[in-house]
Amino acid sequence: MAAAPDNVASLSRCLPLSPFRFIFVLCLLSSLSLNYSFSFPDSLQNTGTSANGQARLLPPYDGLYLAGVRAYFAEEWEKAAEYLERSLQTRSALDRVKRSCLAGCALDGFGSGPAAGGNSLSDLKFFWTVLRRAECLLFCERNRLEPTARSAVSEEVLADFESRNPYNYLQVAYYKLKKVEKAVSAAHTFFVSNPDHLEMKLNLQNYRKMKGVREESFTDQESRAHWLQFDAARFSEGQGDFLAAAEGWEECVSKTLAAINECRALCEGPYHYHGDDSHLTDKRDLYQSTADHFLQVLSCRQSCVSQVATRPGHIFAVEDFLPSIFEHLHFTYYKGV
Structure with a gap:
């Protein structure tokens, strides 16, 4: 991180650093920093490309999930299974992107030397570091996620994924498509997190009685x-x-x-x-x-x-x-x- 320029250091000695003046000084410092080079870690550069040469961006997983639920209730089983699977895969990929960005934009990567102007700029240095890290995170996520994928997800969708509800829908969709082993795996994954769900318990008992169903199909896809x-x-x-x-x-x-x-x-x-x-x-x-x-x-x-x-x-x-x-x-x- 570049040290605060002398004119900003002198300005801070003239102005008591109240919250509103902090914002003013930070904005001034940010505008002056345009002359300073700042490189993001190489690990944050998005090198993935699609078939047409454009960068691949992750879509919003909640949109895929809701599309899958709509297809489910419309009894469009192929479409429901596709969207629900993609929503689960995309959510997992989203978590990996966030962890990667946060690791690449760690606070200690933005300098820890003393701020120019001594202790009078210690608070300013802290906020400056936080803002630069936020800039790094935004850069990283914008290069990997679609704009709508960076928006907050509703509490209802979050609760559905926490309770593994997508697997409940997937179990039915795969059963309707006569993909019994995938239905068994989805049912088991849902039941592990919802052991009091009587209907799913009966479904699993029926699956065990079916000819050709292997014990290996009863796997938890979300196992830790x-x-x-x-x-x-x-x-x-x-x-x-x-x-x-x-x-x-x-x-x-x-x-x-x-x-x-x-x-x-x-x-x-x-x-x-x-x-x-x-x-x-x-x-x-x-x-x-x-x-x-x-x-x-x-x-x-x-x-x-x-x-x-x-x-x-x-x-x-x-x-x-x-x-x-x-x-x-x-x-x-x-x-x-």
Whole structure:
């Protein structure tokens, strides 16, 4: 990050840095910075191209999902299955894009040296760093996402994806298309997160009775790597294979920490207003808005520990999940010696 020019440093000594004057100085600094070079990380450059040579941009997954639901109720099963599958794939790709952009635009990538003008510009330096990072994120997302894909998704659609509802529709669509194994996989994926859904439970029982349906079809398409490793390590420990169990618990620790970091990366972004509130009705000053935004991100990041420790289909997190893994690891180390 370029140091603040001398004329801005002298201006800051003349003006008390109230929230409104902060904005004025930041705007001035931003306009002056046009003469300074700023390169984004190479990892943020979009190199993917389509068949006609144009860059591929991710469409909004909520639009694909709603199109799939409309086709479902119109009994257009081929179209419903296509749109629903694409919505799931696009949402997964969107999360990867966000994590990639956030990693490439990390705060420490914008300089950490002392601001010109000494302590009088420490607050200005902080806001300048945040704005430059926001610019980096916008650049990254604009090169990878369609404009509508960068818009906020409704609470209803978010809730449907959290409850794996697209798989409920997919199960029926594939069954109607006589693609039974895909229907079984979709049904099982939905049921893992909704174990009290009686209709799906009956569907799975009927699928098991069907001739030609393999046990391998009953797979969870949304399974989390750390839970698979947790179950495998616990099985090895129960069988008395402590060396294999120790390796499994080590891998479980790595995958759990990776899952927490992935969750925390998705916490950042625009401030989330509740109810009828919006930026148009926001009366907070600069400092209060910034503090509230960072507190919201911090709260989300803290909740990731509980989210990662909650099995799909369960309401409550496993108590002391990560410490319990280390306890198992200690036990298997002791037994494996």
